[in-house]
Amino acid sequence: MNYIAAPDRYSRMEYARCGRSGLKLPRVSLGLWHNFGHEAPYCNARDMLLTAFDLGVTCFDLANNYGAPFNGSAEETLGRVLKEELRPYRDELIITTKAGYGMWDGPYGDFGSRKYLMASLDQSLKRLGLDYVDIFYHHRPDPETPLEETMQALADIVHQGKALYVGVSNYPAELTAKAAELLKGMGVPLTIHQPRYNMLDRWIEDGLCDVLLEKGIGAAVFSPLAQGRLTDRYLHGIPADSRAASSSPFLRKEMLTEQLLDKVSRLNDIARGRGETMAQLALAWVLENPAVTSVIIGASRPEQIRENVETVQKHVPLSEQEKSLIRSIITEEKI
Numbered sequence: 001m002n003y004i005a006a007p008d009r010y011s012r013m014e015y016a017r018c019g020r021s022g023l024k025l026p027r028v029s030l031g032l033w034h035n036f037g038h039e040a041p042y043c044n045a046r047d048m049l050l051t052a053f054d055l056g057v058t059c060f061d062l063a064n065n066y067g068a069p070f071n072g073s074a075e076e077t078l079g080r081v082l083k084e085e086l087r088p089y090r091d092e093l094i095i096t097t098k099a100g101y102g103m104w105d106g107p108y109g110d111f112g113s114r115k116y117l118m119a120s121l122d123q124s125l126k127r128l129g130l131d132y133v134d135i136f137y138h139h140r141p142d143p144e145t146p147l148e149e150t151m152q153a154l155a156d157i158v159h160q161g162k163a164l165y166v167g168v169s170n171y172p173a174e175l176t177a178k179a180a181e182l183l184k185g186m187g188v189p190l191t192i193h194q195p196r197y198n199m200l201d202r203w204i205e206d207g208l209c210d211v212l213l214e215k216g217i218g219a220a221v222f223s224p225l226a227q228g229r230l231t232d233r234y235l236h237g238i239p240a241d242s243r244a245a246s247s248s249p250f251l252r253k254e255m256l257t258e259q260l261l262d263k264v265s266r267l268n269d270i271a272r273g274r275g276e277t278m279a280q281l282a283l284a285w286v287l288e289n290p291a292v293t294s295v296i297i298g299a300s301r302p303e304q305i306r307e308n309v310e311t312v313q314k315h316v317p318l319s320e321q322e323k324s325l326i327r328s329i330i331t332e333e334k335i
């Protein structure tokens with residue numbers, strides 16, 4: 001228990017209201033999808049979490065299935081850091097988790113039944129060593145389970161005190177609106193949505209942002225750096241310690257096309273001209289969308305977190321000319 005949080009941590013970050021709720025989120029949150037399971041060195045995971053908290057990153061994003069070599073190992077890592085270092089700061093933290101993807105064998109370990117959500121959250125709480133999480137998400141739509149059942153489970157989870165707020169992830173616009181209406185009828189607001197959003201994937205601009213703004217739902221958007229593609233990481237080859245070089249099935253080498261790298265190189269020139277890094281420009285661009293409350297970054301080392309949080313401190317809003325130049329680069333035909 002040697003860790004003492006940086007006294008100036010709250011001067012390094014901005015906090016934004018999550019939709020029309022009372023909850024404020026840091027503009028940069030940290031996700032534990034990659035590099036926080038038991039396959040990764042514990043010291044590096046701990047250092048990343050403590051670095052983030054020292055920079056005012058109060059929100060750590062998890063899901064039941066994060067981590068390797070087994071699902072849930074990222075929750076165990078955070079559970080250990082909470083126990084050994086961050087316990088005195090529990091009330092300064094927003095810990096989130098989710099259920100919705102395949103977690104255990106049989107018909108009750110996947111998708112969106114009440115049975116799955118209730119059991120999964122209990123398991124997550126054990127791994128984290130917590131009595132409650134701050135936000136519990138349904139991770140993806142379930143085409144078979146009635147939406148009423150999934151939303152009732154979320155509402156009951158709030159009523160039981162096992163989560164303070166609930167959200168949905170990867171839900172399209174119309175389903176999000178329905179979910180929000182159902183939850184409202186159950187006396188629980190749909191506080192937050194977690195969609196993917198970055199310069200290369202702008203699907204939320206096609207309807208979802210309008211729903212979020214109209215209904216007062218916040219958005220914590222994931223993969224704002226397109227898993228590292230929207231940084232300078234791959235501009236001079238594929239580093240051996242990068243996600244693209246790893247066994248992660250989510251970012252394969254073939255996704256780093258010549259056309260993509262050409263775009264990123266031109267975006268990188270714009271960033272450099274502004275005195276920013278490519279990662280900072282990519283994050284700032286996402287944060288300028290008024291529907292976005294927070295970007296959930298991933299990281300493999302503390303320096304990336306420092307660089308990414310610096311975006312909030314130094315970013316000067318993009319001019320109309322810069323926005324249109326960026327738009328013309330990112331909307332060139334598909335990558």
Ligand SMILES: NC(=O)c1ccc[n+]([C@@H]2O[C@H](COP(=O)([O-])OP(=O)(O)OC[C@H]3O[C@@H](n4cnc5c(N)ncnc54)[C@H](OP(=O)(O)O)[C@@H]3O)[C@@H](O)[C@H]2O)c1
Nearest residue numbers: 031032033222223224225226227228231242243297298300
């Ligand atoms: N709800 C969902 O369905 C869903 C899905 C996916 C993710 N998420 C959440 O979103 C979080 C973030 O996702 P993500 O990891 O794809 O986010 P990301 O921020 O787009 O990508 C993170 C990766 O980019 C590289 N990177 C980060 N900062 C960098 C910098 N300053 N310079 C160079 N490279 C940098 C690192 O790659 P290297 O490892 O190569 O260094 C890092 O692992 C996840 O942890 C999870 O919490 C949610």
